[in-house]
Amino acid sequence: MTLVEEYLQIRKYSEQICEPLQTEDYVVQPVVDVSPPKWHLGHTTWFFETFILKPFSVNYQVHNDDYNFVFNSYYETVGNRVIRTDRGNLSRPSVNEIYQYRAYVDEAMTKFLAAPLKDEVKELLILGFNHEQQHQELLLTDIKYILGNNPLFPVYSKGKKEVLANETAAGFINIPEGIYEIGYKGDDFSFDNELNRHKVYLHDFSISKTLVSNAQFLEFIKAGGYENFNYWHAEGWDWVKNNHITSPMYWHLIDEEWFNYTFAGLLPIDPDAPVSHLSYYEAYAYASWKGMRLPTEFEWEVAAKSFNWGERWEWTESAYLPYPGFSKAPGAIGEYNGKFMVSQKVLRGASIATPENHSRITYRNFFHPHLRWQYTGIRLVK
C-alpha cells in the first residue's frame, strides 16, 4: 500500500465511523473528556494542514484562517478574536463545512503525496496517521458516551461488536524472575513514550490468561464491594462516595435486573463478556477483594505474548512515567506525550475500539484513574 493509499484509507475510516450518526450527534459534548464527533473530524484534518501542508506544500492556501483557533487542541497560542468557549458550545463550523474542510485537505494531501517526500515529512505523515487512529478510538468511545447518556438510548449500530469471540481457557501463566527488555524495538512507527528500550528486573509473578468477566465482577457488587472502604484507595473511596458509584459505567439496574448500554441499545448484561468501562479505582478494588493485584506495565509487556489481548484496555499498577533516556522532540510535536507524564496510570493492550494496525505490545495508553468511558478492563496478577 502506498502512502497515499494508506492516507486515504485512514481518512475514510474516520468518516465511516460517523456514518450511523444524525447531524445532531456530531455536536454535543456532555462532559469535558468527551469531544463532539465533528471536532474530531476537524481536528485530525487541522493536524495534516498545520504540520504538513502549511510548512511543506508550496502555495498551499489555508482553508479557513479561523479554523486554527477552533481545531487546535494546544491552546497556548491564541488569535485576536478570542472568545473563551468549550467545544460543545460551538454549532459552527457545521458538519457539512467540516466535511468540506476534510475534502479540501484530502485533495491537497493527495496532490502533495504524489511527489517524493523528505524523510522529515514522512515521519510527520506517519505521526498524522497514528494521530488520526488515536482519535478514531476516541470517536467511537465519545459516540458511545453521547448516545449512552441520552435517555432515549438510541442505537448506534446493531452490528458493531463490543465483545470478541476469544476462546481462552482460564488459568495463570508463571513468569520467572530476571532481567527483561522493555520498550519498542524495530524500524516501524512507535511513539516517543515507548523509548528508550531498556532493561527492567522483574520478580516471579503469575498472570491470568483471561480478563475478568461481567459475571465475576457482579459477584464483587453482590459482595458489597462498592460499600466496603477496605478494598479501595482513599482517593478511590472518595470518588465512589462523591459520585454515588455502584457499578461500572453504562450499567443500569432495572427491576432488579442488570442492563448495560451497548452500541445496539440497552441490553441485559452478558455474563461471559469481559467487564468494561471501569475506573482504575474499581479495577484495583476488585483485585484487592480477590486478594490479588494488577500487573505492572512491565510485567504485562513481558507476559503478553502468552495470552490473548486486545479486547479491553487493561489497567496496570504503573504510573505513566518517562522511560530511561526519554526525551521530547523539539517544537509543538514535542508536546505530544511528555507533558502528560504525571498523575496518570498506564493501560496496556488495545480494545475493540482500537483501529486495526494501531496496536503493539509496547504501546502505552494512559488515562487519569477515575476515567471510565474507554473500553477498560481487568487482568489479575498473583
Add this chain to the structure above:
Amino acid sequence: MTLVEEYLQIRKYSEQICEPLQTEDYVVQPVVDVSPPKWHLGHTTWFFETFILKPFSVNYQVHNDDYNFVFNSYYETVGNRVIRTDRGNLSRPSVNEIYQYRAYVDEAMTKFLAAPLKDEVKELLILGFNHEQQHQELLLTDIKYILGNNPLFPVYSKGKKEVLANETAAGFINIPEGIYEIGYKGDDFSFDNELNRHKVYLHDFSISKTLVSNAQFLEFIKAGGYENFNYWHAEGWDWVKNNHITSPMYWHLIDEEWFNYTFAGLLPIDPDAPVSHLSYYEAYAYASWKGMRLPTEFEWEVAAKSFNWGERWEWTESAYLPYPGFSKAPGAIGEYNGKFMVSQKVLRGASIATPENHSRITYRNFFHPHLRWQYTGIRLVK
C-alpha cells in the same frame, strides 16, 4: 381570527424564527440559562399535549412517552429510566423528530379546536399561546447567544432589526405625588402576577422620555465606571471582578474600536441605539454615576403612557414580589409564576424580540440581576 387560526399562527411563528438556523444551531446550550432551540420547539409542544390534549381530548394518543421526561421543565416528577443530564447534552430527539412531534400535535390540536371548548380549556389554550410567545422571545435571545459566542460570529439574518426608528425628543416627564392604581384591569389575558389590581402611593418623580444610548453608556466606560466600586452594589462589584466585566455583553474592543455582535454579524457600535444586554448591576451603576436612579415598576407603569417603550426590557429598582391578594392557581399551572418570587428584579416594557400582541403596560418580566442575554436597557429617574 378564530382560536384555531390564532393557534396555527403562533405555532408557525416559532418555526419561522428558526428558519435561518443550521441543524447544529438547534442543539447547543452554551450556558445554563440558554436552552437549545430544539428544546424550545419541543417544550412548547409538550405544553399543549400535556395540559390540553392529554386531559381533554378523548382518545388522544401520546406521541412518545419519553418526551415527557425530555421536554418537561418542571423536573419534580420523573420517570423510571432517569439519567441526570443537561439539555445541551441531548442530541436526540433529533430536529426532524421534533418537527414531526410539532406536526403531530398541531394536527391533533386542529381537530380538537374544531369542536366547542369549555371555558377551562379556553383559558389553558390562551395560557399556551402566551407560553409559546414567551418562548419565542427566548428562542431569539438564545439563538443570539449561541451564534454571538461562536468565534466565527455567524450571521443570523441581515434583515432582523434590533433597533426601532423611534423619534423621541429627550427630556423628563414629571409625575405628581398621589395614589395610583397598578395591575391588570380588563377581560383579556394577563398573567397571575399582574393581579390583584391595587393602589400604591407614589411620591413626585421625573422619568426620562428616552432610553440610555450606546454613546451615553460609552461615556460611563470611558469615565472608568467599571473600575470604581463606588457606583456599584457590593454584589455587583463582586460580579464585575469575578467575571472580568468591562462592557455590555456582545461588545468587543478590536484595535481600539468598539464592535458588537448583532443578528447581522459583528458590527461597529451604533451610537444612537439604546444600550442593550446589560445586567441590573450595570444599569444601577450607570444610574449611580449619573446621580440618578432606576424607576420602580410602579413608577414605570404610571408613567409609561407618556413615553415610547418596547425597544428594550427596562430594569426597574423593584424586586419581583407578589401583589396584594396574589394567589397561585391550583396544580402544575400554579407553578407558573409564584415560585420565582424571590431574588429577582422586575423588568418592564418589552423588546424588539417580544412577539407582537405579547406586551402590556402591566406586564411583569423578571430575571436575576446578573443576567444579560435578554434585550435589557436603562431608563433613568431623578
Add this chain to the structure above:
Amino acid sequence: MTLVEEYLQIRKYSEQICEPLQTEDYVVQPVVDVSPPKWHLGHTTWFFETFILKPFSVNYQVHNDDYNFVFNSYYETVGNRVIRTDRGNLSRPSVNEIYQYRAYVDEAMTKFLAAPLKDEVKELLILGFNHEQQHQELLLTDIKYILGNNPLFPVYSKGKKEVLANETAAGFINIPEGIYEIGYKGDDFSFDNELNRHKVYLHDFSISKTLVSNAQFLEFIKAGGYENFNYWHAEGWDWVKNNHITSPMYWHLIDEEWFNYTFAGLLPIDPDAPVSHLSYYEAYAYASWKGMRLPTEFEWEVAAKSFNWGERWEWTESAYLPYPGFSKAPGAIGEYNGKFMVSQKVLRGASIATPENHSRITYRNFFHPHLRWQYTGIRLVK
C-alpha cells in the same frame, strides 16, 4: 448619661459578652458569614480609631499600622504586604493583643471625648455606638454558631435566656386599608436606610399577635413540609435539596426526640418557645402550608404598635430596597447600607440577642434568604 459614659458602657458590654469564652473560642470562623469573636472586638475598635481618632484627634498615634489591614471590613483599599486570607485563619493578633488594642483606643477616646465635640464628630460617634451594638448581636449569634457546631456542644452560659416570658393571647389584628407613613421620624439616631419617611398605601390585612411556636413548626415537619415542593419557592426547594435541610438550624433528632442547641447546651425542644433559626425560605414555606403569608415590612411597621415584638427577627416578604429619597452619605460611611440593597430580604423587630436601646419600630435588618444563624422567626398575615 454623658457620651463618655455611654461610650464606655457600650464598649464594656462587648467584652462582657465574651466573658464565658475560652481563648480558643475567639479564633475560629466555621463558615464565611460567622466572624471570629476576636475579629469583632478588633473591628469595632478599628472603627473608632479610623473614623474618629485618626481624622479628628490631634497627635493620635495609630496603635499598629498592620491592624488597618486586619480589621477593615471594607477590602477595597489594601496595603503593600497583602496576603489573601480569611479571618478564621489568623491566629494573630492574639486575644490579649486585641484587648490591649481596645484599652489603648478606649483611653484615647476617653481623653478625646472630654473636650467639646463638633456635630460631625458627634454623629460619627453615635454611628460608632450603633455599629458596635450591631456587632454585639453578631458576637452572640456567632458564638452560638461556633459552640453549637462543636461536637462537644459546650455550654456558653446557663443563665443567658433565649426566650422571653411574653404572655400574649393568640389572635389576629385587623388593619384597615389606607395611606400610612413609614420610616424614621424624630431627632435621635436612625440609619440612613430608614429614611426618607414617606407614604405607602396598604390594603386590608390581619396580622398575628404571636410568633409561630416550636410546637406549631413541628406540625409542619410532621406533615412532610420539607418534602413537598409545592410550599416552596423554586430557589428554596433547591436549597432544601442541596443542603439536606430537614429542620431549623441547631435542631437534632436523637432517638426520635427533637433537641436543640441552646446557650445552656443541648436541650429538648421547648414547644411554647417561638421557633427560631430558620431561613426566609422556611418561613415562606410554613406560611404557604398554613394558607397564609408573611407581612411586608410596611404592614409590619404599621401593625407593630399593637403586638409584642423583640424576641425574634421577623422575616418579611419585602426585599431590601431604598426608600423614596434615600441617598448615600459621601465617603466610606456611605458604604454602610446602600451597597447591600439587592438580593436581600428585610427582617423587622429585634431579638433576644439585640442590645438594649438598639431597637426601633422603623429599624430595617436585612439578610440573604438562606441565612439562619440569627434569631429569626415567623409572624403570619392573612
Add this chain to the structure above:
Amino acid sequence: MTLVEEYLQIRKYSEQICEPLQTEDYVVQPVVDVSPPKWHLGHTTWFFETFILKPFSVNYQVHNDDYNFVFNSYYETVGNRVIRTDRGNLSRPSVNEIYQYRAYVDEAMTKFLAAPLKDEVKELLILGFNHEQQHQELLLTDIKYILGNNPLFPVYSKGKKEVLANETAAGFINIPEGIYEIGYKGDDFSFDNELNRHKVYLHDFSISKTLVSNAQFLEFIKAGGYENFNYWHAEGWDWVKNNHITSPMYWHLIDEEWFNYTFAGLLPIDPDAPVSHLSYYEAYAYASWKGMRLPTEFEWEVAAKSFNWGERWEWTESAYLPYPGFSKAPGAIGEYNGKFMVSQKVLRGASIATPENHSRITYRNFFHPHLRWQYTGIRLVK
C-alpha cells in the same frame, strides 16, 4: 534507653515544638492540608490510647468518649452525634484540655510500659513512636504555614535553623548500570511501604552532590521559567496559571527585592541555602529548563550513600507505588500506607524538620505533586 524513656522523650518533643506558640496558634487550619497544632497533639495521643491502652491495658478508662470522634483521622466509623465539621472550626477541646489528655495517657502508658510487653504490643508501640515523629514534622511545617500566612509575619523562634552548614563541593556522581537492591533490610523499624527489599535494574546516570540553591532557582525565575509552558507538565502549567504562581511558597517580592518567611520572620533570601517549599511541578520545570531531570527513587537510594542528604525532602520522578510483595497489615493499622498509593509522588531523604532518628536511606515520603508546605527541594540528574 528503655522503651518508657523513649516514649517519654518522643512525647516531650511534640510539646517542646509547641512551646513558642500562643494559644490561638494551636487552633487554626488555614488550608485543608494543614492541621491545627492542637489536633496533632490530640491525635498522636489518641493513637496510643486507641491502639495500645484500650485493647491491651486491663481496666484502662477512656479519657473522654467524644475524643474518638474528634481525633480519629480515619473517618470511616462515626458516632451518633455526628456533625460535619472541619478541624479548624473546633475551638474545643481547648488546648489545656488536650494537654490534660496527654498527661492522662502518658501516665497510663508509663504504668503500662513498666510491665513486660508482648511482641505485638512492642510493634504497635514502635509504630506509635514513628507515627508521633511523623506528626512532629507536620507540626513544624503546619506552624510555619499558620504563622507565615499571617500578615503580621510573627516570629516562631529566632534560633530554629532551616539551613544546615553542609560544606559540599558541587559536582556529579556517576552510578554504573546494573542490578541493585532496594528497600529496607535490617531488624529495626521500617514502614510497610519500604518492603519487600527487591532488585531493580538501573541504567547509567549522574546525580548532583548538592541541592539546587536559592540563587540557582532565582535564575530560573529571572529567565521567565514561570511564564514558559515548555518547561512544564500540562497539569503543572494549569496549576501555575490557576494559582498565579510566580515563586516558591513563602517568597515575597518587596520593592524589587526577594524576601522569604522563615521561623525568624520575614528575611531576605539567602542565596546559598537550598531552595525549599516548591511543588513537584516546579522541581520538574526547573530540571527541564536545565536540560536535566529528577532522579527516580531507586536511583536516589542507590546513590545516597555518596552525598549529604537530610536538609530538604527531595522530589523524585517516581510515583508512590507498592514494592513487589507489598501487603497491607490487617485491620486499621493496615490503612497506614497502602491506601495512599495512587496519584502521589515519592520524596526521599529528610529535612531540617524531620526529628532525629526518624530518617533512613530507604524511607519513602509521599505527597501530591502540587503541595509545597513541606521542606521540599531539588536534586538534579543527567
